[in-house]
Amino acid sequence: MVSSVFFISFLITSCVLGAPEVSKPGLGTITGSTVSYNIGNNRSEEVDVFKGVPYAMQLTKDQRFQYAQPKPAVSDADPVFNALDFGFSCPQICSPIKEPAEELYYGMNFGIYKIDEDCLTLNVYRPNNRSGISLPVLVWIHGGAFLSGAGSDYDGGTLAAYADVVVVTINYRLGAFGFLTTENSTAQINVGLDDQLLALKWVHENIDAFGGDQSQITLAGAGAGAESVTYHMLQEENKEYFQRVIALSGVISEDKIVKNPVEVANVFTSAVCESEDSTVECLKDLEIQEILEGPVIDEGSILSYFGPTAEKEKESIDDLLKTSMQATNFDLMIGVTDADASIYIDFLKGENSDGISRSLFSETVATISNFYDCCMELVSTIISNSYNDWTDPDSDVARLDKLTELLTDWFYIKPVTELNRARAASGSRQTYYMVFDHKTESSEEESSEDMVPYIFGNPFQSKTKDLFSVEERILSHQMMEFVKNFVYFGNPSYGSRVQWDPYTSDEKYLYISIENNITTKERYEADRMAIWLDTIPQLIENLKMTVKGAQEVDVLGSTLSIEEAEDVINGLVYALIALLAIGVLAATVLLAQRNKPPVVYDMENKDQRSEIPSPPIYTPPSTLQKPKPELMAPPEETNSSYNNHTYAYDENEHVYDNQPAIAELHTEPMEAQEPQRPVSFSTFSGTDSGVNEDEQERPDSALAALDNLAYEDSP
Known part of the structure; x- marks a missing residue:
């Protein structure tokens, strides 16, 4: 066995x-x-x-x-x-x-x-x-x-x-x-x-x-x-x-x-x-x-x-x-x-x-x-x-x-x-x-x-x-x-x-x-x-879709998620801010250019320039007439002198006051005058521009011509 x-x-x-x-x-x-x-x-x-x-x-x-x-x-x-x-x-x-x-x-x-x-x-x-x-x-x-x-x-x-x-x-x-x-x-x-x-x-x-x-x-x-x-x-x-x-x-x-x-x-x-x-x-x-x-x-x-x-x-x-x-x-x-x-x-x-x-x-x-x-x-x-x-x-x-x-x-x-x-x-x-x-x-x-x-x-x-x-x-x-x-x-x-x-x-x-x-x-x-x-x-997918639907909004005709909509809105806000900033900057530049004083020449000191404030656009009265003396603004501080003529700007009447030359010059009807030659910068600079020496030495005549020209050119 x-x-x-x-x-x-x-x-x-x-x-x-x-x-x-x-x-x-x-x-x-x-x-x-x-x-x-x-x-x-x-x-x-x-x-x-x-x-x-x-x-x-x-x-x-x-x-x-x-x-x-x-x-x-x-x-x-x-x-x-x-x-x-x-x-x-x-x-x-x-x-x-x-x-x-x-x-x-x-x-x-x-x-x-x-x-x-x-x-x-x-x-x-x-x-x-x-x-x-x-x-x-x-x-x-x-x-x-x-x-x-x-x-x-x-x-x-x-x-x-x-x-x-x-x-x-x-x-x-x-x-x-x-x-x-x-x-x-x-x-x-x-x-x-x-x-x-x-x-x-x-x-x-x-x-x-x-x-x-x-x-x-x-x-x-x-x-x-x-x-x-x-x-x-x-x-x-x-x-x-x-x-x-x-x-x-x-x-x-x-x-x-x-x-x-x-x-x-x-x-x-x-x-x-x-x-x-x-x-x-x-x-x-x-x-x-x-x-x-x-x-x-x-x-x-x-x-x-x-x-x-x-x-x-x-x-x-x-x-x-x-x-x-x-x-x-x-x-x-x-x-x-x-x-x-x-x-x-x-x-x-x-x-x-x-x-x-x-x-x-x-x-x-x-x-x-x-x-x-x-x-x-x-x-x-x-x-x-x-x-x-x-x-x-x-x-x-x-x-x-x-x-x-x-x-x-x-x-x-x-x-x-x-x-x-x-x-x-x-x-x-x-x-x-x-x-x-x-x-x-x-x-x-x-x-x-x-x-x-x-x-x-x-x-x-x-x-x-x-x-x-x-x-x-x-x-x-x-x-x-x-x-x-x-x-x-x-x-x-x-x-x-x-x-x-x-x-x-x-x-x-x-x-x-x-x-x-x-x-x-x-x-x-x-x-x-x-x-x-x-x-x-399937339940997870349904839950995700439900959450997604609850988080969607309509923006400019498009269905977007909350996050996407926030991105779009934020983008629009940023764009608006940028446009406003550009507008402010442009306005600032234009205003600065408008307020900048013009450059003029001092006839007594021909090699120097002086600046006076640039006046606003001249708006004449509907009927040109001699200003009444009692309405004339009192003389203001002289901004610039030129051969003892004083210029001042009346802000209320929006007209120039020439004291005394302009007021006296235009109180009587003007006689016919011979056509004046155009005034150029050379007239004031003393350079040869076809004007004889006697004219160059008479500043009063030049001033009158300038005034006449300004008057005739007024609308």
């Missing part, structure tokens, strides 16, 4: 068989190990395993928060690299530091190994005895909320053996080491995502040495890994490195982007360096453990400090998901569970709670509502009313269930549905949508990665096989079959007895459940999705 148990155990246990080797110019020579994997039905397949292969240059404190550099080419003279052990896991809060390189188990994954900053390695699993055959490749990016996880979490051997594909799992920097940024060279942006891309480039360039086909690469991930693969799917420069995408329990969206990364960096640095004046440079001198003790979750919130950051020169993630052709150039297999938000629920409720308080529920609703800047109160009311168990509104347990629905919808199902609809409307490559509704029987609670162990064949692996039932092993076979068909053909149901229709306008999806079988359904959670994708956007 003992021997038969041992024999059965031997069949289902992986065993090391040999030492495979790969070699390529620039890559060098790498040796691994050959392991036998049980794939069910009393079958085992051999898989060549290469662990801890570096894809980047070694990282040290000096490269902290900086982009990694590709590993330089290896020469033939370099020693053989023995890829027998997993490399360091990247620094994270979930594991001890500098422990011996032995597996640490938690959940159904294979654990985190000792951690170090020099952690950028990958692991390759390839079916044995496939020389000369190029196999499709699946590159897996692990989840863990960008805070934890490693490529060693997932043993890709069973999937490689069952699906006959090359499986690659990778490490990338996490938490502050991978996503703290100042958006400049001090701490560069999204270095964790750049690590992933660097690994993907390495696979594209070198996977042929391991029997992989670089033209058939599928990029896959779950949780934060799914967010990562959909992020890479949107980047134009990445399209040559993979052709298909598998995203499980996650899609990148604007809601998951860190909005204020520089502020986060300042808060984190102040907390870790214990000084508000500290800069990120301080972090470069600290030990790993000191940095890991820093905050990772925004206080009073469900949002992590660390994750992908929007790049300023690029469109928003939501716009890219909806409109970018890059999102439509890949075949997509995408799935969710009804417990995807469990990672947030575990954090919120703590270890000893079976429910959620009303205040904690309200705080979570407020966090989500803050993403809708224009209408936070409106959105908060809609969410609170929609996700409330009205049959038992005061129950903390019922509230926990509703909060799980809320976070699953908002973080996972909503962005997945938006992406699926955008792809269906664009006529893109095929999208295959599944809803996985099964909780492992041995698991105490649902997990956001419930479907992942079935894809990697954990029910058949020696370390975890006892956690699964016979029905769950059958389910694992089906899930691996879906992956195999998708990686090979871009259609998960190709050649399968299960029909999986692509997602189109009818929104079909594959519902996967042991209890209820595998069936095709339509419009997953349509009522709840209508809240997020129809009701809230």
